Amino acid sequence: MECPKNALSYNGTHCACPVGQLLNTTTNSCEVFGTRSEIFTDSGVDLYALSFPETIFSFDSIRNFTQSQAVFLEATLVLLLSWLAFCFFLRFFKLRDGRNLVFNLRWWISRLDVCFATRHWLDDQSTVKKRKTELGGTFSIASWILFIGLFAALLYQIISKRTIEIHNVKAANAPELASFINDMEFNITAVSSMSCSNLRGIGTLVTGDPGFPGFRFDSLSNFVGYSCHNTSAGPTITLKCSNCRLRHDYMYISWLFVDLPDNPATAVGFHFNFTAKDHANKKHTSFVGGTLKNGSVLSDRPVTFRGLGANVLKFSLFPRIYHNFNDLRLIQPLFHEFVPGSHYADDAQLQASLESSTDGLINTTLFVNYLSSYIVEIDNQNIMGPGKNFASSVHYTNWHMFSK
Incomplete structure (x- = not known):
C-alpha cells in the first residue's frame, strides 16, 4: 500500500x-x-x-452598525443625496403648458426657499422667474436634512450615555x-x-x-x-x-x-x-x-x-x-x-x-x-x-x- x-x-x-x-x-x-x-x-x-x-445577513455587522451613530449619519447622507438628485433630474423635464406634475413639483420646491430668496412669500401669486429661487428651495431642504441628521446623531450619543448595563x-x-x-x-x-x-x-x-x-x-x-x-x-x-x-x-x-x-x-x-x-x-x-x-x-x-x-x-x-x-x-x-x-x-x-x-x-x-x-x-x-x-x-x- x-x-x-x-x-x-x-x-x-x-x-x-x-x-x-x-x-x-x-x-x-x-x-x-x-x-x-x-x-x-x-x-x-x-x-x-x-x-x-x-x-x-451577518448579525455581527448589523449589530455593530445599528449600535453606533453611523446609522444616523448614513441615513442623513442617503436622504441628502436622494433629495439633490431628485431636484437635479426635475430640471431635465419640460414644463409644457405649466399645468403638469413637473411644473407643480418645481413650483413647490421654489416655495420651500426659506433661506435665500425669501421675499417671494410676500407675493405668492407672482410667476417664478428667477432660477435662484428654485435652487434656494433645494438647498434650504438640504440644509434641514443635514441639520436634523446631525442633531439626531448627537441626541443618540446623549441618550446612549444616560444608561449603563448593571x-x-x-x-x-x-x-x-x-x-x-x-x-x-x-x-x-x-x-x-x-x-x-x-x-x-x-x-x-x-x-x-x-x-x-x-x-x-x-x-x-x-x-x-x-x-x-x-x-x-x-x-x-x-x-x-x-x-x-x-x-x-x-x-x-x-x-x-x-x-x-x-x-x-x-x-x-x-x-x-x-x-x-x-x-x-x-x-x-x-x-x-x-x-x-x-x-x-x-x-x-x-x-x-x-x-x-x-x-x-x-x-x-x-x-x-x-x-x-x-x-x-x-x-x-x-x-x-x-x-x-x-x-x-x-x-x-x-x-x-x-x-x-x-x-x-x-x-x-x-x-x-x-x-x-x-x-x-x-x-x-x-x-x-x-x-x-x-x-x-x-x-x-x-x-x-x-x-x-
Missing part, C-alpha cells in the same frame, strides 16, 4: 500523517492544520437585535433555579481523518463531586439526546437537551476514539460550540465556540492528540436574569479551560505511539460546572436622571466587576 505524500509509516505497512497534519483526500497528501486557536462568545441578548434571517450577583435558591428552562446543544468535532466508526464508550453521565455524597453514574440518554455524525473536519459528537432544567453542579461525559485498521485514532485539534436558547423565545441564544489545538493558552504549536491521558474541556454555565428584557432567564455557557491529555509534538514519538497497542485511542471528557449558587441579574440604570446615586458603593462595585 502506497502512503500519501508527506506521510510516515508504522508497523511496516500502515500510514499516518505527521504531527499536526491532516490527510487531504483530494490531493492524497498530508497537510498542516492551519486554523488558529481562538474562542468566540456571544451573550445572545442585544438591545438592537434585528430579525433578519441569519443565512442572508450586573448584580445574588445568592440563588431552588425555585429560582428551577425557573431556568433552556434548550441546550453542545457540538464537538475531533479534527482528524477519523469517522464515527472509531467512537466508543459514550452513553454515561457522571454527576456530582467525586468523593462526596450525590456522586453517581446515570444513563446519558435519560438527560440528553446524543449522536455522532461525520463531517469533512472529522466525527462530531452532538449532545442536545430540550426544555432543560439543570439540577447538578458538576457533570462529566466521556467518550473514546479507538484505532481501526488503516484508520488510527489521532486528532490535531478540537472544534466546539455550546449554545443555550430560551425555550419560550428562540431568538435569544447564548453561545460559546472555538478551536483548540494545544491547551488553554491557545498555543498554535502543532501537536497530535493520542493516548490514554484524557483531553478535558471545561465549561461553566452562568444563570442570568435580564430584567431589561422582561425578566428573560438565559443560561450563559462560557469556556473555562482545556486540559490537553496525551499528545505528541515529535514525529518519532508519534510513530512509536502508533506502533504501541496501549496507545490506540483518544480519550475525551466534557466537564460542565453549573454555577447554581449564584444568579447574575442584569438591568439598565439611568446615570443622569434625578435621584440616581450612581456613585453608591454597591452599584459601583457590581458594575466594575461584572459589566462588559
Whole structure:
C-alpha cells in the first residue's frame, strides 16, 4: 500500500500523517492544520437585535452598525443625496403648458426657499422667474436634512450615555433555579481523518463531586439526546437537551476514539460550540465556540492528540436574569479551560505511539460546572436622571466587576 505524500509509516505497512497534519483526500497528501486557536462568545441578548434571517445577513455587522451613530449619519447622507438628485433630474423635464406634475413639483420646491430668496412669500401669486429661487428651495431642504441628521446623531450619543448595563450577583435558591428552562446543544468535532466508526464508550453521565455524597453514574440518554455524525473536519459528537432544567453542579461525559485498521485514532485539534436558547423565545441564544489545538493558552504549536491521558474541556454555565428584557432567564455557557491529555509534538514519538497497542485511542471528557449558587441579574440604570446615586458603593462595585 502506497502512503500519501508527506506521510510516515508504522508497523511496516500502515500510514499516518505527521504531527499536526491532516490527510487531504483530494490531493492524497498530508497537510498542516492551519486554523488558529481562538474562542468566540456571544451573550445572545442585544438591545438592537434585528430579525433578519441569519443565512442572508451577518448579525455581527448589523449589530455593530445599528449600535453606533453611523446609522444616523448614513441615513442623513442617503436622504441628502436622494433629495439633490431628485431636484437635479426635475430640471431635465419640460414644463409644457405649466399645468403638469413637473411644473407643480418645481413650483413647490421654489416655495420651500426659506433661506435665500425669501421675499417671494410676500407675493405668492407672482410667476417664478428667477432660477435662484428654485435652487434656494433645494438647498434650504438640504440644509434641514443635514441639520436634523446631525442633531439626531448627537441626541443618540446623549441618550446612549444616560444608561449603563448593571450586573448584580445574588445568592440563588431552588425555585429560582428551577425557573431556568433552556434548550441546550453542545457540538464537538475531533479534527482528524477519523469517522464515527472509531467512537466508543459514550452513553454515561457522571454527576456530582467525586468523593462526596450525590456522586453517581446515570444513563446519558435519560438527560440528553446524543449522536455522532461525520463531517469533512472529522466525527462530531452532538449532545442536545430540550426544555432543560439543570439540577447538578458538576457533570462529566466521556467518550473514546479507538484505532481501526488503516484508520488510527489521532486528532490535531478540537472544534466546539455550546449554545443555550430560551425555550419560550428562540431568538435569544447564548453561545460559546472555538478551536483548540494545544491547551488553554491557545498555543498554535502543532501537536497530535493520542493516548490514554484524557483531553478535558471545561465549561461553566452562568444563570442570568435580564430584567431589561422582561425578566428573560438565559443560561450563559462560557469556556473555562482545556486540559490537553496525551499528545505528541515529535514525529518519532508519534510513530512509536502508533506502533504501541496501549496507545490506540483518544480519550475525551466534557466537564460542565453549573454555577447554581449564584444568579447574575442584569438591568439598565439611568446615570443622569434625578435621584440616581450612581456613585453608591454597591452599584459601583457590581458594575466594575461584572459589566462588559
